[in-house]
Amino acid sequence: MVLVCQCIARPLHLPALREMFEDRKRVFVDLLKWDVPVLEGRYELDQFDGERAVYLIAADAERGHAASARLLPTSEPHILDTLFPELCAAPPPRGGNVYEITRFCLADRQGAAARLEARNRLVSALVRHALDNGIRTYVGVAEMRWLQQILAFGWRCRPLGLPRPIGGRLLGALAIEIDEETPALLEASGIYSAEPLHPLEILEAA
Amino acid sequence: MQSFERAEAFLRDVVGTSSENELADALGCVARDLGFDHFALTHHVDIRRAPRTAIRLHNYPAEWVEYYDAHSLGVSDPVHRASHVTSVGFAWSEIPRMIAMTPGDFEILSRGEGKGIGDGFTVPANVPGESNGSCSFANPKGVPIREDDLPLAQLVGAFAFEAARRLWRVRAPAAQAMPKLTDRQRECILWVARGKSDWEISRILGVQHETVVQHLKQARERYGVGKRTMLAVQALFDGSISFNDVLKR
Numbered sequence: 094m095v096l097v098c099q100c101i102a103r104p105l106h107l108p109a110l111r112e113m114f115e116d117r118k119r120v121f122v123d124l125l126k127w128d129v130p131v132l133e134g135r136y137e138l139d140q141f142d143g144e145r146a147v148y149l150i151a152a153d154a155e156r157g158h159a160a161s162a163r164l165l166p167t168s169e170p171h172i173l174d175t176l177f178p179e180l181c182a183a184p185p186p187r188g189g190n191v192y193e194i195t196r197f198c199l200a201d202r203q204g205a206a207a208r209l210e211a212r213n214r215l216v217s218a219l220v221r222h223a224l225d226n227g228i229r230t231y232v233g234v235a236e237m238r239w240l241q242q243i244l245a246f247g248w249r250c251r252p253l254g255l256p257r258p259i260g261g262r263l264l265g266a267l268a269i270e271i272d273e274e275t276p277a278l279l280e281a282s283g284i285y286s287a288e289p290l291h292p293l294e295i296l297e298a299a
Numbered sequence: 300m301q302s303f304e305r306a307e308a309f310l311r312d313v314v315g316t317s318s319e320n321e322l323a324d325a326l327g328c329v330a331r332d333l334g335f336d337h338f339a340l341t342h343h344v345d346i347r348r349a350p351r352t353a354i355r356l357h358n359y360p361a362e363w364v365e366y367y368d369a370h371s372l373g374v375s376d377p378v379h380r381a382s383h384v385t386s387v388g389f390a391w392s393e394i395p396r397m398i399a400m401t402p403g404d405f406e407i408l409s410r411g412e413g414k415g416i417g418d419g420f421t422v423p424a425n426v427p428g429e430s431n432g433s434c435s436f437a438n439p440k441g442v443p444i445r446e447d448d449l450p451l452a453q454l455v456g457a458f459a460f461e462a463a464r465r466l467w468r469v470r471a472p473a474a475q476a477m478p479k480l481t482d483r484q485r486e487c488i489l490w491v492a493r494g495k496s497d498w499e500i501s502r503i504l505g506v507q508h509e510t511v512v513q514h515l516k517q518a519r520e521r522y523g524v525g526k527r528t529m530l531a532v533q534a535l536f537d538g539s540i541s542f543n544d545v546l547k548r
Binding site: 182204205206209237238239240241242244245247251252254255256257263265281 | 302303304306307310385386387423424425426427428450451453454457458460461464465468480485489538539540541543544
């Protein structure tokens with residue numbers, strides 16, 4: 094199941110999100126050594142986590158949070174325009190139908206095969222969420238070490254500028270165009286999963 | 300220094316191309332603009348054993364390619380090996396700091412130099428579940444590499460490799476199908492990779508010795524291999540287990 098969580102004023106109050114913030118701390122702070130804030134020594138949350146963020150969370154019954162991503166509206170301040178404007182050669186796409194993918198996180202306690210599966214579920218969910226909500230373009234800042242994998246998903250991806258070494262990592266800005274053909278492109282790459290998306294509110298009411 | 304527009308022009312040339320020659324021409328052209336005489340986009344395999352499914356596009360000197368293939372350097376080339384320990388582009392001058400070099404490795408590099416492949420920049424192209432690959436740009440010895448253009452070479456290398464993958468996928472669709480392992484089989488393989496015997500694995504997992512024997516037998520059948528070492532290598536290769544899984548703890 095993939096959860097869609099939005100308009101959440103106090104994200105730490107929800108168990109599904111709390112687990113995600115804990116995994117984000119393990120992945121981004123402990124493993125990848127990003128210099129980002131940590132709450133109570135356990136949760137990785139920054140100024141962009143809040144009511145405007147949309148979270149997609151691939152979870153499974155026994156193991157909980159498996160993979161997640163945070164989407165930020167580009168009509169508001171986001172990572173690319175606030176922290177890394179130098180990665181774009183021209184003003185990047187922005188507006189109501191452009192969202193930024195941030196904090197793409199694969200929980201590290203699963204083995205390699207489970208991580209790949211969770212990755213595929215999350216990428217598929219990103220595409221379906223875009224199609225369901227009129228999002229035409231995703232933008233994002235990526236470490237160039239992941240670029241080959243991101244391209245191999247099969248979707249239409251283009252660079253927004255030259256990569257640059259920042260804080261010891263080679264970073265680049267990318268745009269991904271989503272349309273009705275995108276699911277078939279993922280399918281052709283062998284990564285598409287047609288799993289349904291569940292808004293979080295419905296589950297809580299149930 | 301080339302501007303970002305050069306990368307965009309290259310992408311316009313290659314996105315959706317259905318012709319190897321077009322891709323090779325576009326790559327040769329952008330390589331020249333980046334200050335390189337040569338390029339080689341390749342899977343790291345013995346090309347004589349997998350000529351139809353492996354990717355290779357290049358404009359290296361014919362004499363060097365002949366020597367290279369005759370000695371199956373596709374799998375032992377120090378440039379290729381170095382590209383397995385990083386995921387971002389590196390200059391060849393970095394290689395001795397990246398992998399342990401043998402006298403044979405130094406000989407390969409100096410032979411390449413003699414054939415006009417002296418110095419270069421390689422972008423690793425590693426996709427889980429597929430052969431490792433790379434896109435290299437090279438010059439004769441003494442022609443300096445333009446550091447400023449390497450970020451552009453990085454982008455070009457990655458996008459070129461993906462364009463080649465899409466061309467080749469059409470040719471080898473069967474390569475997509477991966478054997479599926481059960482969780483228990485995978486767990487057993489993980490311990491095989493760590494050097495444990497069937498009996499030891501049965502103690503670790505708290506199951507019967509015979510159960511482990513059966514799990515591993517079925518796993519070998521799925522991959523069509525006879526030996527436990529090959530089983531572990533295959534599972535690493537297709538991403539069923541990772542080096543991190545094997546090495547942690």
